[in-house]
Amino acid sequence: MSDAAAGRPRKFRSTLSLRDLISEAAAAITRRPGRSLLTALGTVVGVGAFVATTGLASTAKAQVSERFDALSATEVRVLDRQRTSNFGVEQAEGVDHPFPADAQQRLERLNGVEHAGLYWEVEDPDLDVRLLATPSRRPQSVQVMGVSPGALLAARADLRTGRLFDDFAESRSERVVVLGRVAAEQLGITRVDNQPAIFIGDRPYIVVGIIDAVARAPELVQSVMMPASTATADFLNEEATYKVLIEVAPGAAQLIESQAAMALRPQDPDRLEVLAPPDPGALKDEIESDITGLLYGLAGLALLVGMIGIANTTLVAVLERRSEIGVRRALGARRRHIASQFLTESATLGTLGGILGTSLGILVVVFVSAQRDWTTTLDPRLTIPAPIIGAVTGLLAGLQPSWRAARITPATALRSD
Amino acid sequence: MTTADVSPGAGDVVVAARTPVVEMSGVTKTYRAIPPVNALRECELRIDRGEYVAIMGPSGSGKSTLLNVLGLLDEPSTGEYRLDGQATSGLSERDRSGLRAYLIGFVFQAFHLVGYRSAVENVETGLLYQKVKRKVRQQRAIEVLEQVGLADRMWATPTQMSGGERQRVALARALVRRPALVLCDEPTGNLDTATGTQVLKLIDELHREGLTVVVITHDREVGQRAERIVEIRDGIVHNGVVT
Numbered sequence: 001m002s003d004a005a006a007g008r009p010r011k012f013r014s015t016l017s018l019r020d021l022i023s024e025a026a027a028a029i030t031r032r033p034g035r036s037l038l039t040a041l042g043t044v045v046g047v048g049a050f051v052a053t054t055g056l057a058s059t060a061k062a063q064v065s066e067r068f069d070a071l072s073a074t075e076v077r078v079l080d081r082q083r084t085s086n087f088g089v090e091q092a093e094g095v096d097h098p099f100p101a102d103a104q105q106r107l108e109r110l111n112g113v114e115h116a117g118l119y120w121e122v123e124d125p126d127l128d129v130r131l132l133a134t135p136s137r138r139p140q141s142v143q144v145m146g147v148s149p150g151a152l153l154a155a156r157a158d159l160r161t162g163r164l165f166d167d168f169a170e171s172r173s174e175r176v177v178v179l180g181r182v183a184a185e186q187l188g189i190t191r192v193d194n195q196p197a198i199f200i201g202d203r204p205y206i207v208v209g210i211i212d213a214v215a216r217a218p219e220l221v222q223s224v225m226m227p228a229s230t231a232t233a234d235f236l237n238e239e240a241t242y243k244v245l246i247e248v249a250p251g252a253a254q255l256i257e258s259q260a261a262m263a264l265r266p267q268d269p270d271r272l273e274v275l276a277p278p279d280p281g282a283l284k285d286e287i288e289s290d291i292t293g294l295l296y297g298l299a300g301l302a303l304l305v306g307m308i309g310i311a312n313t314t315l316v317a318v319l320e321r322r323s324e325i326g327v328r329r330a331l332g333a334r335r336r337h338i339a340s341q342f343l344t345e346s347a348t349l350g351t352l353g354g355i356l357g358t359s360l361g362i363l364v365v366v367f368v369s370a371q372r373d374w375t376t377t378l379d380p381r382l383t384i385p386a387p388i389i390g391a392v393t394g395l396l397a398g399l400q401p402s403w404r405a406a407r408i409t410p411a412t413a414l415r416s417d
Numbered sequence: 418m419t420t421a422d423v424s425p426g427a428g429d430v431v432v433a434a435r436t437p438v439v440e441m442s443g444v445t446k447t448y449r450a451i452p453p454v455n456a457l458r459e460c461e462l463r464i465d466r467g468e469y470v471a472i473m474g475p476s477g478s479g480k481s482t483l484l485n486v487l488g489l490l491d492e493p494s495t496g497e498y499r500l501d502g503q504a505t506s507g508l509s510e511r512d513r514s515g516l517r518a519y520l521i522g523f524v525f526q527a528f529h530l531v532g533y534r535s536a537v538e539n540v541e542t543g544l545l546y547q548k549v550k551r552k553v554r555q556q557r558a559i560e561v562l563e564q565v566g567l568a569d570r571m572w573a574t575p576t577q578m579s580g581g582e583r584q585r586v587a588l589a590r591a592l593v594r595r596p597a598l599v600l601c602d603e604p605t606g607n608l609d610t611a612t613g614t615q616v617l618k619l620i621d622e623l624h625r626e627g628l629t630v631v632v633i634t635h636d637r638e639v640g641q642r643a644e645r646i647v648e649i650r651d652g653i654v655h656n657g658v659v660t
Contacts (some may be wrong), residue, residue, distance in 0.1 A: 012515035014546040024545075031533035330490060331590075332518020332546035334511055346636040411490040414529065415481075 010335040014332040016340070025344035028317075036349060039313040042306025043353025043390045044360060049302040050359025051386050052368075053295035058377040059369050060291060075216055076113070076256050077275040078244035083407035098271060099242055099264055101229075104150040106263045112252030116244065117151025118228050119217070123239040129200050129224055131187055142183045144200060146231025146240075152178070154247040155217040162192035162209030165227050177205040180221035184210045198224065203234060216245060253277055260361040269345070290360065303393055308351065310397035314346045318405040325405055326413025343398045350394015354387035361386070425541040437499070438598050438629045439464035439487060441657070444496030446482050455652055460496065462657035464631060466597070468531065469624040471643035472633045472654075479652040480633050481602070487631065488521050488600050489513045501597040516547040522591025522599040526606035528583040530575040535573045536562060536586045545589040561589040565619060581612035588619060592628075599623075601632045605639055617642055 029036045080098035099118055100106065107116035122144040129142045152164050157178075165176045177198065179189060189196050189207055197204045205226060214220040231237065244264070248256045257276035261269035318325070325338055362378065369376040439462060446457035456479045464470050474480050485491035486498065489505060492513075498505045501520050505513070522543070523529075530539045540558035549557075562571050565585040575583050584604060591599050599622065605613030621642060623632045632643060640646050650654040 012512070012519040013548075014511075014514045015548050016546055020545060020551070027534060027538075095642075117467035198590075216530065323527070324531050325530055327523075327531070328542070328546075329514070330488065330517060330521075330523045330529075331542055332514050334514040409491075411485045414490070414525065 014334055014337070016333070016337045021337075021340055021344055022348075024341055025348055028341070029348055032115050035313070036352075039310055039347045040353035040356065042406065043303070043350050043358040043393050044306070046090040046299060046303030046306040046393065047354045047357025047390045048360040048364065049295075049299040049357075050389060051358050051383055052364040053299045053361075054382040055361060055378045056368060057291055057295060058379050059365060059374050062377045063374050073253055073277050074248050074250055075277060076248055076253055076260060077262050078246070078277065079273045080242055081271050081273050089171035097242070099244060103244060103264055104148045107246055107260065108150060110256060110259055110263055112168045112249045112255050114247040114249055115150045116246040117148035117154055118242060118244050119145055119147040119151040119155075119220075119225075120231075120237070120240040120242045121145055121223075122231050122235045122237060124235055127200060129187070129198060131189070131196070131198055142186055143219075143223045144231070145220065146228045146235075146237070147178075147220070147225045150229040151217075151228075151245050152225070154245045155214035155220060156247070157211045157220065158213045158215070160210045160212040162207070164209055164211075170227040173233045174227065175203060175205045175230055175234075176208045176226065178209045178211055178225045179207055180214070180223045180225070180290050181210065181212050182222040183224050200224070200234075212366030216247075258379060266405070297388035303389070306350075307393045307397040308393055309402060310346050310349055310353075313349075314342060314398050314401035315404070317345070318342060318401045318408075321405075322413045325408050325414075326410045327409075329410035330414065335406040338408075339402040342402035342405050343395060346398025346401070347391050347394040350387050350397065351387055351391040353394070354390015357390060358386040373395075436466045437463055438466050438468075438501050439631070440497075440499040441486075441654075442497045443487060444493040444498055446479075446486060446491070446652075447494045457493065458652040459485065460652075460657060461655040462654055463659070464598075464629065466629050467627050469621075469630045469633070469641035469642075469644045470647055471645070472631060472647045472649060473635060473637070473640045474649035475635060478491050478649045480635070480649055482627075483649060483654070484600055484602050484633050487598075488523060489517050498504045514546070519594065520597040522594060524584070524587050524591050524599065524601040524604050526603035528566035528575070528580075528607070530583055530585045530586055530590075532575050535572045535574055536567060536578070536582075536589075539575070539586055540589045540593050543593040544574075547594065557593050558589070562586070564592070565589045579612070580608050581615060584608060585619065586613075588623075589619075592623065594659070597629060599628055599630050601630065603634050603636075604632065605634075605636065613639075 012134070078099075082098070104117045107113050124144075127144055129144065149164065149166050149170050157164065160181065162178070164178055165174070168174075169176050169402050172318065179187065179198075184207075189198075189210070192207050192209055196207045198207060205224075211221060211225075215321075244260075246256060246260065253276045260274045261272040265272055290368060328338060328341075362383065365378060366376050368374075420453050426560060441460050441462040444457055444460040445455065447455040448456060448585075460483070462483075471493070472480060472483060482491065486493050487500075489500070493506075496506075500516060503516060503520075504518065508516070524602070531542065537558045540562055541554045544554045544557065559571060562568065565588055567582060567585055567589070568583055570578060573582075575586070577588070584607075588604075604616055604620065608616060617639060620630060630643075632639060645656075645659065647657050
């Protein structure tokens with residue numbers, strides 16, 4: 001016997017399970033796969049841009065760090081304050097040497113120092129640098145430098161041919177030289193395997209190597225470089241301006257800055273001026289912030305376009321499917337069932353776009369990194385939830401059309417066919 | 418399976434003769450306009466369980482409005498309407514949807530099938546908003562499609578079907594939920610005479626097995642197949658209640 005017949009009020013509840021909801025949404029999406037894909041394209045681009053942005057930003061960040069670390073952030077110089085403050089003024093007689101003879105060894109004992117050494121220009125108005133074979137040729141701009149082997153390494157000299165002189169040559173004050181690229185051209189020396197000799201004044205020096213470029217002391221490419229001990233022994237160096245160049249481990253610049261003067265001249269550290277790069281952290285952060293802000297802006301714009309795309313397509317679908325909405329209502333669907341179906345469809349499209357966009361974004365980062373020889377750096381905290389951005393985009397895009405679909409009265413919708 | 422298997426379910430079996438499924442008393446429907454349109458005026462209508470009633474009238478007489486009110490797709494402005502013993506006045510959207518989901522089956526002139534789903538899936542939607550498991554839904558949909566003679570067209574989509582086949586799918590969708598009342602709105606309106614006759618024969622057969630059927634039509638031939646004809650003119654129902 002029915003409830004009505006028994007006089008009892010009956011309760012009829014229309015329901016729609018989550019599984020059925022997803023199934024209905026999936027059927028609606030897959031009925032036109034091409035159109036669905038095009039609809040999701042905006043989100044693909046938006047999320048892809050987001051992932052590529054964050055990926056490229058973090059990859060670029062690593063590169064910025066590497067560059068800073070590679071050169072500026074790992075370079076410390078030490079100057080003689082007396083020469084610096086009296087630049088151009090002759091040094092008073094009797095002033096002692098600003099750096100000790102074992103400056104290189106003292107510095108290299110410091111924790112964080114990779115290479116260190118002394119260098120200076122040998123200033124002698126009577127210097128005559130020439131090849132034995134061509135005594136008449138006297139290049140004017142060839143300068144002679146005294147360079148300790150550690151300074152050559154710290155300067156990151158890029159050897160074209162031959163070798164650099166080493167600590168052994170330094171300890172024995174050997175008369176060997178390394179030519180800078182420009183100096184070698186001026187002297188007409190292109191190879192060193194035949195051990196060519198040059199004359200400085202009346203003394204012969206064997207050329208052991210030619211340097212192409214020097215990252216930290218570009219002036220060396222124009223110079224004839226000899227071991228510091230040789231330069232000290234062979235020349236007066238009364239007017240010399242001594243400098244110390246130190247290459248430090250990444251992050252050690254500030255530490256060495258505080259220790260170098262004391263290590264070199266413990267009796268009078270204030271005479272020395274130590275120049276370390278400013279902490280790159282702030283500048284780095286500023287650059288990263290600028291880049292990331294710009295790229296986030298673009299990603300946000302792309303997502304907005306994607307959202308408008310999904311909203312537009314969902315709205316068109318609502319209008320196209322008025323009859324379906326009507327019949328679903330006639331079959332017992334509540335307004336919320338209709339709304340949730342369209343919302344699920346748009347959210348699914350958004351999620352799909354999010355997944356595709358994330359994959360695409362990762363590919364872009366990997367590709368760009370490979371092209372530029374960078375190390376790909378992706379932050380999983382941003383990459384893994386990226387598809388959720390797509391889902392949220394789809395959900396937001398579907399809000400208005402779904403609300404509109406839910407508002408359609410069944411009688412009106414069924415008349416629309 | 419026989420048609421007896423899909424006889425009224427929500428309304429349960431036929432309890433006794435003259436158990437009302439539709440009871441309308443003083444129902445009016447006025448649309449806001451200038452001047453207001455009185456689509457239904459003081460309608461009195463009673464349809465008993467197992468009856469086959471045709472509601473006839475010319476265009477603009479109020480047939481569609483009456484169908485919408487009967488099918489709970491629209492609310493009357495005044496009056497009382499009881500469906501299978503349930504008072505429908507002042508019900509919330511949720512309760513009206515619930516009554517539609519369980520008590521009413523619709524067959525429309527334009528079929529209104531979901532174009533991208535197969536015949537089985539379309540019929541299944543008849544049970545989608547009831548708490549029926551997917552497997553059971555599919556099983557029942559297959560049974561009803563066999564009953565309406567579409568055993569070999571179950572997986573075809575509406576676009577691959579003739580008009581007659583589509584209408585039979587629509588009929589199956591209405592029957593699968595075992596409703597207390599089947600409302601047919603011009604069921605042959607989009608069909609040729611031969612196909613229309615086949616569909617009407619199917620409806621006749623279902624009625625003979627206990628289904629309560631209301632056909633709304635302006636076609637006299639269709640109307641004459643019913644046990645009772647209710648006339649509607651200018652929103653006024655004639656012969657709505659048999660005393």
